[in-house]
Amino acid sequence: MQRSLPSRLWLVRGMALLLVLSLLAPAAGAALGVGGGDDAGPSQLGPGTVEQPADNATVVGIQGYHFQGQGNRKKPARVVSADGNATTNWAYEDALGSRWFYDVDPLPNGNLLVVSTNPGGTTVFELDRESRERVWEETLPYHDTHDIDVYNDTHLAIANMRQWNDSCDCSNDRAVLYDREDGEVDWEWTFRNHYPNSTDGGFAEDWTHVNDVEVIRNGTELLLSPRNFDQVIAVNIESKEITERLGEDGDHSTLYEQHNPDWLTTEEGDPTILVADSENDRVIEYTKNEQGEWEHVWSAGSSASLSWPRDADRLPNGNTMIVDSMNHRVIEITPQGEIVWEYFATWSPYDAERIGTGDESNGPTMRDQGVSGHKAVYGSAGGLSATFSSWLAGSAQGTVVEGPVIEFAGLWGRLAPWFQPVWLDSWEFAGVIGALLLLAGWGLSEAVRERERIADGLRSLRERAV
Template sequence: MTLSPRSRANAVRLLALLLVVSLLAPAGVSALTYDPSTDTSLEPGTITSPANGSTVISVQGYTFQGNTNPKKPARLLSVGPRGDLQWTHNDSVGGSAWFFDVDPLPNGNLLVSSPRAGDTVVFELNPETQERVWQERFNMTDTHDVAYLGDDRIAIANMREWNASAEVSDDRIVIYNRSTGEFTWEWYFKNHFPESTDGGYNDDWSHVNDVDPVGEDRLLLSPRNFDQAIVVDIESKEIVERLGSDDDYDVMREQHNPDWLLSENGTPTILVADSGNNRVVEYAKEDGEWVRTWEVGTGSLTWPRDADRLPNGNTLVTDTLNHRVMELTPTGEVVWEYYATWGPYDAERIGTGPESSGPTIRDLNASGSYDITGSANLTAGGNESVGFAGRIRATFAGTALEGPMNEFATRWAHVTPWLRPVWMSGWDFVWAISALLVGLVWAGGELIAGRQQIVAGIRRLADR
C-alpha cells in the first residue's frame, strides 16, 4: 500500500513526537521521583585522620541575573576536624551573593570577597558573632580574589573591567588603602600582554582570579584565560616570573589560585589548581625552566579551583564540580573529606595562614603522578558530566575531529553542571538537550512544509 503525501507527513510527525517524548522521559521520571531530602548537601566523606584544625569553605552557589537558585546556595561554612559542621553563613544583604575568596586574617577573622548586583563587597567577618567588622563596596564585577597586605592595604583582582566605549579591556590589579579610602597602586594587563592574547580584547579578557603577596614587594597573579601564573614586582611593575603561556594546555589550562613556595634549597615552586585539565600540579624552577614535579587527580577531579599545601605535607584541594574539599597525602590518598554543595571555591585550614605553608613535593621526596584513592564519592551524579565528556573524547580519539570535540567535551563538563536542574542527572540533561534539538529540527521542517503549501496554494490561485 502506497501512502499519500499527507499520510507520510503525519507518520513522520508521529515518529518525531515519539522520539521527543522518549528522550524527555528520563528527565520526567527524575522530576517525579525527586526527593530533596536525599540531596547531598553538607556532610563529611572519608575521614581517616582528623584535620589539624577547622576548615573554612566558601561555596560559590549559583546566581543568575540577581536570583540565587535555592537548591544551589552560596554560603560560607566552617567544618571541624572530624567533619562536624560548626557554622554556616548565608548572606544576602544588599542583593543575592556569590562567595569566592575567603582568607583568615591575623586577628582570627575572615576576609571575604562577595560579588553581588554588579558590584563586589569585601568585608571582614567575625566567625564567632557572624557579624561584619567592616565592609567596602567596589564598582567591580565578579571579583574572585582579594588579599590582605597589612597596614590596612588590600590587593584586589579587578578581573572584568571592560571599557565598552573604547572596546578595550582595563582588567587590572589594584591596592586599596582602607585608612585613606584611596587606590594607591594599579597595574593593567593591557600594558604587559599583546591585544591578541586569548583571541583579543573582550569583556572577560584576563579573568584574573587570584592575587597573593610574595614577600613584601611582589604579587603572584593568575590571569586564568591566559593559561599562566605571573609574578609582578610592585615597584618596577615588571613581570619577573612566568609559568605557562597562552593556549599551552600541557602546562596549565584556565588555572586557579596558584601558590608560591620555596624548597629547602631555595628553589622557586608553584602549586596550582589546573582547573581546565582537572588536576592539581606543582612546578619547580630548574636552570631557568619550570619542571612539573607533581600531578594528582586526573580523571577524578572536576574543575578544581584551590590547592593549599599544609604544614604536614598534605594538600587541601577544593574540587568544585564534585562539590567537595579533600585533604590528600602526597601520593593522592584521601585522609579528610567534606561535601559542600553548590560549587565550593576556596578552602582554608585555620591556623596555617591564608595560602600554602608547607613543604614542596621535592622536599617530601614524592615527585610523580598519582591517582586519588579513598574518596567516599558521595556526590550523586557528580561525575556524570565528566562521563559524557569522556565518552565524546573516546569516540573521536584519533580522528580529524579529535581537537574540536575535546574542546566541546571540556566545556560540556565544566558548564552543564551549573545549568541543569538539581533533580536532573547528567545523562537526563543529555537526553533533554537531544529532545530540544529534535524538536527544533521538527519545527523547522514544519515551517518549511507550511511555507511550501502556502506558495503552492498561491500558484494554484494564480493559474485559475
C-alpha cells in the same frame, strides 16, 4: 486469518519511543519528589570519604548560581564551615542581596576575610567565625572581583578584573594596593602597560580575567593570575617589573585558564608554584630547576576525576586540598592521589582553607617529599562526584577517541551544572538531554520522509488563504 506483522518502520518507531521513555523515566521519578521538603535535593552539605579526619575546621567560599543578577534559592551562594569529619558546622548566607562568594582567607585573629560581589560592585569584609557577624566591610566599585588579600595593616591587595575603559576602548584590568584608611588606591599595575594589546585576541571587556593576587617574597612582590592569558606572573611592587612567568598565552599544555596559584619554596629555596589548572581538570606543581626553567614536578587528576578545579592548597601534612568546583566538593588527597577527606559543598565551591594552617599553601613541596609524576585521583565516596562526565571521560581513556571524548566530557562537566535542575542528578539530566536530542532527530527524519506530503499540505493552505 493470520495477522500481518508490523512494518519495519513501525518497529523502528516503537524502539525509538521505548528508548525515549527509558531515558526520561529516571528524571520523571526524580521530579515526583520535587516538593518533598526544603532539605531534599543536592543543595545539602555533607561528608563523603573521611579516611583521615582533619585536625581543624575547613571553610569554603561557595559561588552559587545566579542568572542576570538573580540568585537561585536551591543553588545558594554561601560561606560554610565543616568540622574534621566533614560535617557542616554552619552556613552563612547574605540576606542583604544576591551575591556570589569567592575567596575566603583565615586572618591571624581567627576571623575570615571574605570576598563577595553583587550587581553594584565588590564587598570585602571581616567575618567573625563564631558569631557570623561582620566586623568591618568595604564596598568597592569593582565588578566581579574574585580575590582580595591583606597586604599590611592598612592596605588590601586587589585583583581588579573587567575594568573596561570606554574612553580609549581598552582594558584597565590591574592589580592595586588599596589604602583602607584613606579610601584611595596608592599603587596600581595595569596589564596593558606590560602586555601586547593583541594578547588573547585583543582587548575585551573581560580581557585578562585576573582572578587571584597573593603577597609573596616578604611583601615585595605580588603573584597574579591572568586566567585568560594562561599564565601566572610575579610582579615587583617597587620596579613594576615582571620577575617570574609560568606559562604563556595559548600554551594549554602548561596552563589552561588557571585559578588560585600558590607560591612555595623548596628547602633549597627553589621557587615553586602549585596551581589549579582548571580547563585541564588537574592540579599541577612546577619548580624552577638549576637552569632557571619551570619544571613539571607533580600533578593530579583528569576529567575522569576532577571537573574545573579552582583551588589547590598544600597542607602542612604534605597532602593537597582541592576545590573540585563542578563536582561540588572539596577533597584532600595524598601525594599519590588518594582521597582521604571529602566534603560535598553545592553549588560551585570556589575557595577553601583549612583553619590553623595559615592562608593559602603552608606545606612541603612535592620535590621535598620526593614525589614526582602525574597521579590519578581516586577514593571518592561517590555522591555528586560520580557524574556522567566523569564516567564518560574515564571510559574513553586509552581508546582511539580519548582526546575528543575527554574534551567533550570536560565541557559538559563545566556547563551542565548551571542548567541542571536541582532535583536531577547528572545522569538523570544527561538522560533528559539525550531524550530531547533523540526526539529532535526522530522528528527531523519523519519530516524528511514525509517532505512531499508536508509540501502538499503547505501548498493547500496557501491556496485556501488566497
